[in-house]
Amino acid sequence: MNLVINNKTYEIDSDADTPLLWVIREEVGLTGTKFGCGLAQCGACTVLVDGEPCRSCVTPVESVVGKQITTIETIEEDAVGKKVVEAWVEAQVPQCGYCQSGQVLAATALLKRNPNPSDADIADAMVNLCRCGTYNGIVDAIHAASRQA
Amino acid sequence: MPDTSLKTAAVPQPAKGHAGTAHAHDSAERHVSGSAVYIDDIREVAGTLHIAPVLSTRAHARILSVDLSGAEAVPGFVTALTPADVPGVNNFGAVKLDDPIIAEDLIEFWGQVVLAVAGETLEAARAAARAVKITYEDLEPILSIERAIELDATVAPPLTMKSGDAAAAMATAKHRLSGTFNVGGQDHFYLEGHIAYAVPQEEGDMLVYSSTQHPTEVQHLVSRSLAIPDHAVTVEVRRMGGGFGGKETQPAQIAAIAALIARKTGRPAKLRLDRDEDMIATGKRHDFLIKYEVGFDDSGRIEALAMDLHARAGYSSDLTNAVVDRAMFHAGSCYYLSNARITGHRNKTHTVSNTAFRGFGGPQGYLAGEEVVDEIARYLGKEPLEVRKVNFYDREGERTRTHYGQPVEDFILHELVPALAEQAEYDKRRAEVRAFNEKSPVLKKGLYLTPVQFGISFTATHFNQAGALVHVYSDGSVMLNHGGTEMGQGLYLKVAQVVAREFGIDVARVKITATNTSKVPNTSATAASSGSDLNGMAAQDAARQIKERLVAFAAGKYGCAPEEVRFADNMVEAGAEKISFAALARAAYMARTQLSAAGFYATPKIHWSRETASGHPFYYFTYGAAVAEVIVDTLTGEYRLLRADLLHDVGRSLNPAIDIGQIEGAFVQGTGWLTSEELWWDKAGRLRTHAPSTYKIPTVRDIARDFRVTLYENENVEPTIHRSKAVGEPPFLLANAVFFALKDAVGAAIGYKGSPKLDAPATPEQVLMAIEALRQATGQ
Numbered sequence: 062m063n064l065v066i067n068n069k070t071y072e073i074d075s076d077a078d079t080p081l082l083w084v085i086r087e088e089v090g091l092t093g094t095k096f097g098c099g100l101a102q103c104g105a106c107t108v109l110v111d112g113e114p115c116r117s118c119v120t121p122v123e124s125v126v127g128k129q130i131t132t133i134e135t136i137e138e139d140a141v142g143k144k145v146v147e148a149w150v151e152a153q154v155p156q157c158g159y160c161q162s163g164q165v166l167a168a169t170a171l172l173k174r175n176p177n178p179s180d181a182d183i184a185d186a187m188v189n190l191c192r193c194g195t196y197n198g199i200v201d202a203i204h205a206a207s208r209q210a
Numbered sequence: 211m212p213d214t215s216l217k218t219a220a221v222p223q224p225a226k227g228h229a230g231t232a233h234a235h236d237s238a239e240r241h242v243s244g245s246a247v248y249i250d251d252i253r254e255v256a257g258t259l260h261i262a263p264v265l266s267t268r269a270h271a272r273i274l275s276v277d278l279s280g281a282e283a284v285p286g287f288v289t290a291l292t293p294a295d296v297p298g299v300n301n302f303g304a305v306k307l308d309d310p311i312i313a314e315d316l317i318e319f320w321g322q323v324v325l326a327v328a329g330e331t332l333e334a335a336r337a338a339a340r341a342v343k344i345t346y347e348d349l350e351p352i353l354s355i356e357r358a359i360e361l362d363a364t365v366a367p368p369l370t371m372k373s374g375d376a377a378a379a380m381a382t383a384k385h386r387l388s389g390t391f392n393v394g395g396q397d398h399f400y401l402e403g404h405i406a407y408a409v410p411q412e413e414g415d416m417l418v419y420s421s422t423q424h425p426t427e428v429q430h431l432v433s434r435s436l437a438i439p440d441h442a443v444t445v446e447v448r449r450m451g452g453g454f455g456g457k458e459t460q461p462a463q464i465a466a467i468a469a470l471i472a473r474k475t476g477r478p479a480k481l482r483l484d485r486d487e488d489m490i491a492t493g494k495r496h497d498f499l500i501k502y503e504v505g506f507d508d509s510g511r512i513e514a515l516a517m518d519l520h521a522r523a524g525y526s527s528d529l530t531n532a533v534v535d536r537a538m539f540h541a542g543s544c545y546y547l548s549n550a551r552i553t554g555h556r557n558k559t560h561t562v563s564n565t566a567f568r569g570f571g572g573p574q575g576y577l578a579g580e581e582v583v584d585e586i587a588r589y590l591g592k593e594p595l596e597v598r599k600v601n602f603y604d605r606e607g608e609r610t611r612t613h614y615g616q617p618v619e620d621f622i623l624h625e626l627v628p629a630l631a632e633q634a635e636y637d638k639r640r641a642e643v644r645a646f647n648e649k650s651p652v653l654k655k656g657l658y659l660t661p662v663q664f665g666i667s668f669t670a671t672h673f674n675q676a677g678a679l680v681h682v683y684s685d686g687s688v689m690l691n692h693g694g695t696e697m698g699q700g701l702y703l704k705v706a707q708v709v710a711r712e713f714g715i716d717v718a719r720v721k722i723t724a725t726n727t728s729k730v731p732n733t734s735a736t737a738a739s740s741g742s743d744l745n746g747m748a749a750q751d752a753a754r755q756i757k758e759r760l761v762a763f764a765a766g767k768y769g770c771a772p773e774e775v776r777f778a779d780n781m782v783e784a785g786a787e788k789i790s791f792a793a794l795a796r797a798a799y800m801a802r803t804q805l806s807a808a809g810f811y812a813t814p815k816i817h818w819s820r821e822t823a824s825g826h827p828f829y830y831f832t833y834g835a836a837v838a839e840v841i842v843d844t845l846t847g848e849y850r851l852l853r854a855d856l857l858h859d860v861g862r863s864l865n866p867a868i869d870i871g872q873i874e875g876a877f878v879q880g881t882g883w884l885t886s887e888e889l890w891w892d893k894a895g896r897l898r899t900h901a902p903s904t905y906k907i908p909t910v911r912d913i914a915r916d917f918r919v920t921l922y923e924n925e926n927v928e929p930t931i932h933r934s935k936a937v938g939e940p941p942f943l944l945a946n947a948v949f950f951a952l953k954d955a956v957g958a959a960i961g962y963k964g965s966p967k968l969d970a971p972a973t974p975e976q977v978l979m980a981i982e983a984l985r986q987a988t989g990q
Contacts, residue, residue, distance in 0.1 A: 092251035093244015095451070097401045098485040102902035105401050133244035149242045153234050153867050156875060157698025158241030159401040159451025165242050184911040190902060192399050192452050193698050194878030195871065196910040197917050 062126050066091070067135040077123035081115070082106045084122045085132060093133035093162045097190070104189030107163035108132050114170040133162035141206075142169045148206035156193035163189050168203050177207055222779040222788075227717030229707040229746075229932050232867035236703040236722055237449065237696075248451050249405045249419045250482055258407075259288055260332040261471055261481040262339035264324045265491055266317040269895025270351035270560040273315050273324065273344060280341030281327055286334025288475060290342070291326040291467060295474050298437030302462040304427055308365070308526040309563065311435060311466045317346065318525035319562050320896045321490035323463070328471045328479060351560035353895045355499045355522050358557035365527040366556040371538050371823045373613040374549030379514035383505025387589055391502070391581050392969035393574045395522070396495035396567055396883045397899075399907050400697075402451020403488040404461060408432075408468035409478040415442045416469050422461035423453045423695050424735035429727045431462040432469045443469075448724035453697035454879070455566030458735045459528055460492045489900040493565030494889065496521040496533055500578040510586045510597035514549040517541055517582075519575060523556045524563035530556045533566065535669055535820070537575030539827065542613055544623055544663035545583060545601035550613040560895055566737060568879065569939045572664060576943050577884075577970060580660055584950055588957070588965040593640075594950075595631070595659050599624075602661075615824035620831055620927045623661050626857060627835050631659060633920070634837040634855035643839070647958040655852075656955030657839040660947040662858075664940035665828030666739055667816050673734040674813035674829075676744035680709060680752035681806045682760075684799040686792025688713065688720045693733025694745035695725045699938055700868035701741040707864060708746045708931060712753035714777030715791050730808075739936035742864055743829075744811055746931035752809025759805070763798045815928075830928045832940040834858035836877070838914075838947035842955040847978025849952060851881065854914035856944050861926035861935030873919050873941040880945025882908040884970050885952070956980045964988045 064071050066089055075084050085091050085108065094117060097105030101116035108117045109131040136142035145168045155161045164187070171178055171186040178186065183203055191199070227233035240246035278290050293300050293312050303309035313324050324344055329335030352358050380386065406428075407419040416436065420428045425445040433443040445465070450457055464481050471479040483491065498521050505514035519537050523530040534554035541552050569576075583601060587594035603610055603621045610617050631637065636659055643655040668674050678692035690709050696702040702722045710717040723729075734744065760782070761775040770785025782794045789797075799805060818825035836856045842849040856877060860869045886906040890899045899905040925933040949972055956966040959981045968980045 090253075091244070092247070095248070095401070096250065096482075098902050100485070100901055100903060103401060103485075133242070137243065146242045150234060150238045153232075153238060153871060155235060155238050155241035155698075156700070156871055157401070157450060157452040158237055158246050159248065159698075161241045162244050180915070184909075187910045190399075190401065190907060190909060192401055192454070192879070192907060193871075194875030194908065194913075196878060196908070196913045197874050197919075198871065199910060200913075 062123065064122065064126060064130065066130045067132060073122060075122055078121045080118050081120040081122050081125055082117040085117060091132050091134050095159055095162060097160065104163045104167060105160050107166045107189060109166055109170055112170060112173055114167050133165060136165060136169060139169065141172050144206040144209045145169045145172065148202040148209065152198045152202040152205060154195050154198035154202050156195055160189060160191045164191065164199055171203065172206060178203060222781045225710060225714055225716050225780050227707055228711040229864050230862065232865060233703060233707060233717055235700050235868065236706065247448060248402055249407055249421050252407060252419055254480065255409060255478045258478040258480055259328040259330065259471060259475060260335045261326050261328050261467060261479055262335035263326050263487060263491065264339045264342045265487065266313065266320060266322040266324050268317050268346045268348060269320045269353065270349040271317045271346035272349065273313065273317060274347050275345045276325065277343040280343060281338035284334060284338040284341055286330040287338040288328045288330060289471065291471055291474065296435055296470060298435045300435065302431050302466055303526065304431065304459050306527045309528065311463055319560050321562060323491060326467045326471065328475065351895050353559060353561065353891060355520050355557050355559065358559050359520060363558040364556050365523040365558045366531050368553055368555045369535065369538065369820065369823055370551060370553045371614045372551050373547055376514045376516050376549045376551035379549035380503060380505040380516060383513045384507055385589065386503065386505045387585055388503040389585060391500045391578055393498040393500065393577055394971045395497035395564065395889045396887050397489055397889065397905055398454045398456030398494065398567060400452030400454060400456055403483045403485055404464045404492060405482040406461065406465035406468040407478065407480040408472040410472045410476055414438060416472065418443065418445045418465050418469055420445050420447055420461050420465040421450045421457055422447055423457045423697060423737055425695065425725050425727050426733045427735065428462050428465045432466050435466040436469060436473055444726065444728045446724050446726040447695055450695065450697040454568045455570065455737060456492065458566040458737050460565060486900045490897050491562065493524065493528060493563045495567035496530065496564040496571065496574065498537065498574045502578065502582055504582050504586065506586050509600050510590050510592055511600045512545060512547060515547050515582065516551045517578065518553050518555060519578065520555045520557050522559050522561065522564060524559055524561050526563040528563045528565050530564065532669055533571035537571035539614055539665055540572040540575040541579050543576050543579030543583065544603065544661050545579060546603045546609040547613045552613060561891060568876065569942045570738065572939065573880065573943050577946055580946055580950065585965060598661060614827065616826045616828060618831065622833050622859065622924060623663065626833055626859065626922055627661050630835045630837060630855060630857040636837055639839065652844055653841055654844055654955045654958040655839065655841050656951040656953065656958060657837065658947050658950040658954050659835060659837045660950055662834040662940055662943040663831050664943060665831055666936045667813055667827060667829045668734065668738045668740060669818055669827045671816055671818055674744065674816060675734065676748040676811050677730040677733060678745060678748035678752045678809040679729050680749060680756060680809065682756055682795050684796050686719065686790065686795040689723060690720050690749060691723045691726065691729040692745040692749050693725065693730045694741040695736040699741065699872060700865060701736065701745065704742045704864045704868065705745050705749045709749050709753045712750060712757055713791060715780050739938035739940065742934065743930050743936055747811035748809040750809065750931060751811060752807040755807035755809065756805055759803050760794060760798055763801060763803050764794060767797065830926055830935065832859050832935045834941060834944055836944035836947035838951040840948065840951045840955055842952065842977060844959040844981050847974035847981065849974065849977060851912065851914045851948060853916040856919045857922050858941050858944065859922040859924050859935060860937045861924055861930065862933040863921055864932060864934045866921060869921060869937050870919055872937045876941035877944045878908050878913060880942040881948045884945055884949040885972055888971050888973055952977060956984065960984050960988050960990050
């Protein structure tokens with residue numbers, strides 16, 4: 062089967078029910094997307110599928126054939142993604158960094174849907190876990206990216 | 211793009227990112243582009259095996275039989291690691307040999323590693339692990355601290371710290387209170403779980419990539435298990451996806467299993483625990499059962515305190531002795547104890563062996579001390595902040611000595627607490643909360659201020675040393691290596707900023723390199739908040755040695771006095787000459803000057819004797835205070851944190867942006883510990899909260915709506931690196947304000963009559979039960 066990841070087509074050998082995360086990390090070799098919990102709870106594995114956040118650790122690869130998959134590696138090629146990344150660095154959000162690729166993708170998806178989110182909108186959308194507790198920075202960075210948009 | 215400015219810069223340019231400036235985390239851009247490499251991202255060598263552990267399904271049992279036939283039939287099965295496959299010591303206990311890498315015949319907690327299975331793929335390894343059949347003979351487990359106390363089950367003897375005569379002072383005190391207080395444990399929940407990747411080298415050597423805060427210990431314990439010298443094992447870690455203490459002693463088992471499989475098969479081997487395995491099989495923060503009796507006068511001043519702190523060690527000792535010691539050091543919070551008897555017990559249970567976690571027992575002991583003072587204030591009907599203030603240490607005189615004999619020489623809470631109270635409008639808002647509560651029958655607010663004092667240094671004195679390695683290359687670029695590890699706390703950057711400041715160059719010219727036991731040996735864990743104190747000083751020492759040689763060279767070459775040589779703005783001034791740092795490095799190299807140095811630091815002043823339970827275990831203290839305001843739905847127990855004001859002392863900050871991030875994050879993590887994070891074992895001793903679906907860490911929704919964090923203007927009285935102070939752990943204790951604000955709101959539910967009984971964590975369920983209990987007790 063073929064998969065379109067970051068506007069590039071890959072021929073995939075994995076079984077149809079293999080989680081997308083393993084295909085991205087092991088077969089394609091893009092390691093910016095992380096394994097966190099394996100239960101679609103923590104959000105470290107977040108990628109965008111047709112612009113929507115998707116928990117790649119529980120998404121069978123066959124279900125995303127024919128869709129546009131975007132990972133952290135090329136998020137800066139997206140106009141909104143670029144603003145999010147810049148705001149993230151400016152606000153010095155990351156500490157350990159492990160959850161941050163998922164956070165950046167979730168924030169990008171939010172701002173594409175809602176260019177001016179309120180704190181409540183952010184709380185609803187940003188359900189990714191961060192154990193370093195960088196949430197204050199995350200909220201600030203999303204507001205900053207929103208102002209830039 | 212490579213930085214070519216090194217070669218070309220000849221004009222002075224203000225050096226960027228020195229110690230003391232808010233320079234961005236060195237990995238920030240890599241974190242948000244996906245190019246920051248964690249252990250799991252290292253490209254695997256062809257032929258790499260994958261490992262799955264087989265965990266026990268009993269809390270206490272003898273292993274009767276292990277049947278591998280099912281596993282061996284799984285396609286892709288390669289081997290199983292049993293105790294017979296361990297050529298050296300089958301134990302990863304760093305202090306005491308009571309932590310088997312692979313269980314021998316006795317199981318002592320549900321989730322203990324019985325064996326490890328290696329496969330060609332992770333799927334094969336997991337399938338094979340599931341097919342292993344084990345039979346057990348069940349033994350009676352001890353599953354609670356209460357039961358361990360009944361049976362006097364311990365992993366180590368108790369220790370008592372004393373000041374004055376607690377029994378005599380208790381007998382004559384005008385008021386006395388006693389109580390029992392439970393403080394819960396906590397899972398680290400680093401987003402990157404435990405992982406190790408072992409790659410065999412020639413001559414039986416082993417290279418191990420390990421997600422560890424303590425590479426040297428992993429090196430030593432892997433070599434011990436392989437029965438080879440330390441020099442044959444190299445451990446490297448560039449960064450961790452969070453550590454928080456969970457990767458201090460625990461990674462050695464993971465690394466040893468990977469290395470033992472690699473040795474047995476001659477192939478690279480990788481072990482990455484799944485989330486539930488990580489939560490079930492590796493240690494957590496100790497939960498405590500605390501019993502106390504306190505005697506005090508009319509003002510609320512403590513005259514006598516007797517306290518027994520019972521920690522759940524779990525099945526083995528691990529770091530429990532030191533964790534409980536720290537709980538005891540901090541059991542008086544920031545209050546002078548004229549007559550105290552503080553006893554710490556290390557209770558054994560058949561549960562996972564608890565370990566280091568940000569604060570290392572300090573938060574549990576400190577919370578107990580705060581609970582005591584809070585109960586005094588309620589009993590006397592006094593403003594709790596006033597009772598806290600009358601118990602503060604004095605700045606000088608008799609009331610400065612701790613119950614373990616150390617004088618407090620840097621106490622600043624007399625200034626810091628009023629400063630926070632003023633900026634957070636404490637008095638005004640306390641009154642507003644009272645007024646709100648009078649009019650609001652269901653929703654009740656609580657608002658509290660709690661102070662923090664935290665002792666800095668490893669209490670195991672020998673850990674208070676560090677090494678660093680600095681090279682200046684002939685193009686003027688600098689390489690830095692030291693024993694500290696990067697887990698998100700920004701240590702690598704802070705130390706690089708120190709080195710950049712010594713040479714007067716941009717921090718971007720200092721290459722930060724992965725911690726590696728072959729570069730700097732015999733290092734200590736990056737723990738006890740000591741990372742920048744220790745490694746910053748060691749790196750400064752290394753840089754200064756090179757600088758001295760450069761100064762001597764420049765003075766000779768340009769005919770000036772050594773004191774006329776200055777390093778600033780990426781340039782070096784030598785008398786009338788002014789050249790770029792790169793040009794000086796080149797010239798010095800041509801003149802055969804050594805441009806590499808190993809630096810070293812050992813913390814002065816500290817000593818501690820467990821035999822006499824006294825000494826000077828801490829180099830200095832850090833301070834802070836927090837005001838938290840919460841609102842509670844008294845019909846459901848649900849609550850929200852409305853506002854948090856934090857004022858925290860980091861001395862003269864090495865990097866204010868990173869320090870603010872540490873303070874915010876520690877407060878969030880501490881709030882999780884005291885509110886939503888509940889570990890729950892069933893009657894068979896099986897942890898049932900082993901995934902984010904059942905174990906609730908804070909999310910963006912849980913942070914304060916209004917979150918104000920300020921650094922307190924101060925400098926360390928001790929000559930630490932640029933007079934800064936440690937930051938990792940102390941702000942974790944700021945979250946105590948949330949706990950006591952919730953207790954305040956519980957009290958408000960029945961019009962501040964009676965004293966609520968609230969244990970930690972104050973989950974919504976606990977809050978509701980506390981309200982109900984109070985209603986029944988007061989007949990409302």
